[in-house]
Amino acid sequence: MSPFVRKLRHGARLGEDDEAILAGLAEPARRLDRGDIVPEGAEPRSVILVLEGWACRYKQLENGKRQITSVLLPGDLGEPFGALPRVMDHAVGALTPVLLVRVPPHALHRAVRASPRVEAALWWDLLAAQALQREHLVSLGRRSAVERLGHFLCEVHLRLGLVGLVEQSSCDIPLTQGDLADLLGLSAVYVNRSLQELRGSGLISLRGRRLTLHDVQALRELSMFSPDLLLPQGVTLAPAATAPA
Amino acid sequence: MSPFVRKLRHGARLGEDDEAILAGLAEPARRLDRGDIVPEGAEPRSVILVLEGWACRYKQLENGKRQITSVLLPGDLGEPFGALPRVMDHAVGALTPVLLVRVPPHALHRAVRASPRVEAALWWDLLAAQALQREHLVSLGRRSAVERLGHFLCEVHLRLGLVGLVEQSSCDIPLTQGDLADLLGLSAVYVNRSLQELRGSGLISLRGRRLTLHDVQALRELSMFSPDLLLPQGVTLAPAATAPA
DNA sequence: CGGTTGCTTGAGATCCATCAATAGGAGTGG
DNA sequence: CCACTCCTATTGATGGATCTCAAGCAACCG
Numbered sequence A, B: 001m002s003p004f005v006r007k008l009r010h011g012a013r014l015g016e017d018d019e020a021i022l023a024g025l026a027e028p029a030r031r032l033d034r035g036d037i038v039p040e041g042a043e044p045r046s047v048i049l050v051l052e053g054w055a056c057r058y059k060q061l062e063n064g065k066r067q068i069t070s071v072l073l074p075g076d077l078g079e080p081f082g083a084l085p086r087v088m089d090h091a092v093g094a095l096t097p098v099l100l101v102r103v104p105p106h107a108l109h110r111a112v113r114a115s116p117r118v119e120a121a122l123w124w125d126l127l128a129a130q131a132l133q134r135e136h137l138v139s140l141g142r143r144s145a146v147e148r149l150g151h152f153l154c155e156v157h158l159r160l161g162l163v164g165l166v167e168q169s170s171c172d173i174p175l176t177q178g179d180l181a182d183l184l185g186l187s188a189v190y191v192n193r194s195l196q197e198l199r200g201s202g203l204i205s206l207r208g209r210r211l212t213l214h215d216v217q218a219l220r221e222l223s224m225f226s227p228d229l230l231l232p233q234g235v236t237l238a239p240a241a242t243a244p245a
Numbered sequence C: 001c002g003g004t005t006g007c008t009t010g011a012g013a014t015c016c017a018t019c020a021a022t023a024g025g026a027g028t029g030g
Numbered sequence D: 001c002c003a004c005t006c007c008t009a010t011t012g013a014t015g016g017a018t019c020t021c022a023a024g025c026a027a028c029c030g
Helices: A003-008 A016-025 A105-114 A116-142 A145-162 A177-184 A188-200 A216-223 B003-008 B016-025 B105-114 B116-142 B145-162 B177-184 B188-200 B216-222
Strands: A030-032 A035-038 A047-052 A055-060 A066-072 A091-094 A098-103 A170-172 A204-207 A210-213 B030-032 B035-038 B047-052 B055-060 B066-072 B091-094 B098-103 B170-172 B204-207 B210-213
Touching (some): A003 A116, A016 A105, A055 B116, A066 A116, A116 B066, A145 A188, B003 B047, B003 B116, B066 B177, B098 B105, B116 B145, B145 B177, B145 B210
Antiparallel strands (some): A047 A098, A204 A210, B055 B091, B204 B210
């Protein structure tokens, strides 16, 4: 089952036909190694859909610093489903080896036209991505290092759960401490120390690439994480496209 | 001329008919004082469009801190044109008295159906807003206080220019230093000191609410601001909806 | 006027970055 | 199996950027 379909089920009531449409978008898939998928300045001709592995959007600054703008998990689209920018203002990179699809715009367009429920699901996805983006911003602006870390771990735990990649509060986090630093606006050294603090307080384990949240509730309170973020279903404009009121 | 139309002209080639459609969305307008327009937790029934004054999206944290997530200038939509969240995960507030419209979803939907150029323009707007959001994130994560300030001033200068609110490198910035702090993830005191640094280096004047950029180029370099951000026209999926290739 | 709000300035405390060095693992070739 | 290398994690020490607290001012306003 494609993680794309799995995720979008949370955004709209999909029928079998709808899921077939979405599944049809998820091929043919290609495997790529770590590294740039779409460089900054490129003129994209398709929308990226991640099926396995982790990717990210990032910006490289002139002074050598890097900021990861968002993390793309299995089931995530790299660009909004409705339009592509003429030229990329940021890069998309694979943080691990990935399996992905390049969905041609017309295919997405056809899918949207074919089913209002698919359209509703895609809008929900877009809204959810924006909500995550806002939370990320709040983290960088107003949360301490430990809180940022905790918040991100909660977020990943929730998002991976949506696509069935969490077992018993455990999931894989294939990020380097350097990656985490670039994501959270910290230095790698301080990420290390903050992680130790979280481990020390017994809230998490993180060894190798395996993360376990020992007390999800406590971690959420510590980092001011609200799981409602992803719940609000998008209400598409077309009256018919909405789930039953 | 509605700032909404003015801005969207930069995103697609609009005909008179298209502009009429967009102008029709911008009424009836209402005046509101400073304060919340849409509180967090509300269930929105319309999309907000700002015509005059400044508004913002923000989140209030449990620990009392506030983070402004984005600034809404004249011509800006408060939510994506295609869908409303079931419940607001953030608040929208007026930073100054504002003139705004509450656009009912079905009106936007009709406008999009009526003209592929209108649709393209709205997608461009959405893409542009996302690009701004990413830059904001980069600022909070990887730029110093002075750089953040400079970058924001460049951004405002550019955005206000799009809607005809800049004269001779001067424009109004009706924000409190406290507002700037909440926007840029700083303390009000440090915003003050950083502003003095910018003034001291002769790059800007900011007195009362009036901002003047004395050397736009230098300020852009200092703060790593790229004006290309808003240029990339969105390419809507429908082949016909795109400006001539 | 007195009250409120926003700007400014000073001094000290904190959080986090930076620099530098060590240690652990995974892969590679001999 | 060992020596070597590369990459990541870890630790210590120091400095700097920014925050917080506190006070004084200026402007506006009923």
